[in-house]
Amino acid sequence: MSPRAGLDLNVIIMQAAELADSEGLESVTLASLAKKLGVRSPSLYNHVEGLPALRSHLAVYGLQLLNEALSHAAGDAIGYEAVVRIASAYTGFARAHPGLYELTLRAPSLDNKEHERLADKLVNMFLNILSPYGLSEEEGIHAVRGLRSLLHGFASIEGHGGFGIPIDIDKSVAFVLHRFLAGLEKKKGS
Amino acid sequence: MSPRAGLDLNVIIMQAAELADSEGLESVTLASLAKKLGVRSPSLYNHVEGLPALRSHLAVYGLQLLNEALSHAAGDAIGYEAVVRIASAYTGFARAHPGLYELTLRAPSLDNKEHERLADKLVNMFLNILSPYGLSEEEGIHAVRGLRSLLHGFASIEGHGGFGIPIDIDKSVAFVLHRFLAGLEKKKGS
DNA sequence: CACTATAAACTAATGACATTAGTTTTGCAA
DNA sequence: TTGCAAAACTAATGTCATTAGTTTATAGTG
DSSP: OOSOOOOOHHHHHHHHHHHHHHHOGGGOOHHHHHHHHTSOGGGGGGTSSOHHHHHHHHHHHHHHHHHHHHHHHHTTOOHHHHHHHHHHHHHHHHHHOHHHHHHHHSOOSSOHHHHHHHHHHHHHHHHHHHGGGOOOHHHHHHHHHHHHHHHHHHHHHHHTTOOOSOSOHHHHHHHHHHHHHHHHHHGGGO | OOSOOOOOHHHHHHHHHHHHHHHOGGGOOHHHHHHHHTSOHHHHTTTSSOHHHHHHHHHHHHHHHHHHHHHHHHTTOOHHHHHHHHHHHHHHHHHHOHHHHHHHHSOOSSOHHHHHHHHHHHHHHHHHHTGGGOOOHHHHHHHHHHHHHHHHHHHHHHHTTOOOSOSOHHHHHHHHHHHHHHHHHHGGGO
16 A cells, blocks of 8 residues: 555565465465565565575475474474374474475575574484484484485375375374384394 | 477477476476477477476376386385385486476376376285285275385485485485384284 | 368467566655 | 665566467378
C-alpha cells in the first residue's frame, strides 16, 4: 500500500520458506515472492543478492530448523531410544517442510561457512547418539552416514511419492532401524 | 546446415540424457537441447510435447537403464551376495548418470504407466534377492523400502556433495549393508 | 516420373522470469 | 530542518517456453 514496505532479510526468508513448503521449491521465484510481499521484484535486491543467494539462505535456515527439531527430539537420550526419536523428528520435519527440507541437501554456493557448521553439528549429534554402540572412529562415520542416508532416503522417496504400496512408512522406518541397530550390536559377539 | 535434420524422439532423449549427465539436470532446456541438435527450439515440439514431457521421457529412460544395470549386476544371485552387487551397481549408476538418476525419483506427470511398471519391476527385484532372509510379506516390504532408501540416500547425498569427510563412501555402503543384513538374519533367533 | 499430402523444420510473437541501471522517495540523524 | 543513505520504484535487456502460422522436404500414390 505504501512505499517503505519495511522489508528485511528475515521477513523475506520466512515468506520464502512458507512459499517453498506450500507451493513447492520451484515455485519460489523472485516474482512470486515479491507478489506475496506486496513489492516489485527488483526491490528484493536491496536485501538479497539474487535467487541463488536466496536459496542458499533458505538452505541454512532449513538446516537450523532441522537441527533444532532433532536436538529437541533427542533430548538427553542416546542409543536406540535416541535414534528412534530422531528418526521420527527427521521424517516429521521432511513432511512438514518439504520445500525447505529438499534445500538442506543442496550444495550451497554461498553461506558455505554457516551451512558447513550446521552440517557438522548434525553429524556430531548422530555420532553422539550412536556412542553406546562402541564403534571405532571409522565405523562411527560409516554408521552415521548410513543413518543419515537411511533417513534421507525415506524422506526423499516419500516426498516424491515413491512409495506406492499403502503400508505405513513409519513402520518401515521403525523396522529398518531396529534391524540396522541390531546389526550394529551384533558386532560385539563376532 | 539443412532443413530436415532427421530428428526423432529417441535421438532427442539420448542427447537430452547426455546433457543432463554432463551439465546437470537444470541445464536441460529446450533451448540448450535444440542448440546441441542443430535445430531451433520450436522444432522440438514436433517430437515431444514440451519440457515437462521431455523430463518424463527422460525419467522413464533412466529407470530402464537403472533396471538393466541392476539386473545385470545381480545375475542369478540372491541374498547377501546379490545385495552387495546391486548396491555397487546402484551407486555406480548414480555416479555415471547423475542427471538421469535424479530424474528417476521424480513423480512423472506423464508416462505414468511405463514409469510405474519399471518401478514395480525394481521392487520385485529387491524382494527376490531378499527372499533368502525368510521375511514375512510385510517385513519384506519394509526391508525393500529400507534397502532402496539406504541406496538412494547414499547416492543422493553423495551426488549433492554432502559427505565431507574423506572416507571411502563405498566402504560406508558396504559396512552399513553388512550390518543391516546381519540384523535381518538375527531375527531368526529372537 | 510427376505430384501432392504430411510431417518437419522454420520465423515471428507472446509472456514469464531474473537481473541491471538509473530514478524517486522516505525516514532517520545531525 | 535538512540532507543523505537505504529502500523502493520504473524501464530495459536477455533468456527461456510455448503457440501460431509459414515454408519445405520427402515419402508414397497415381
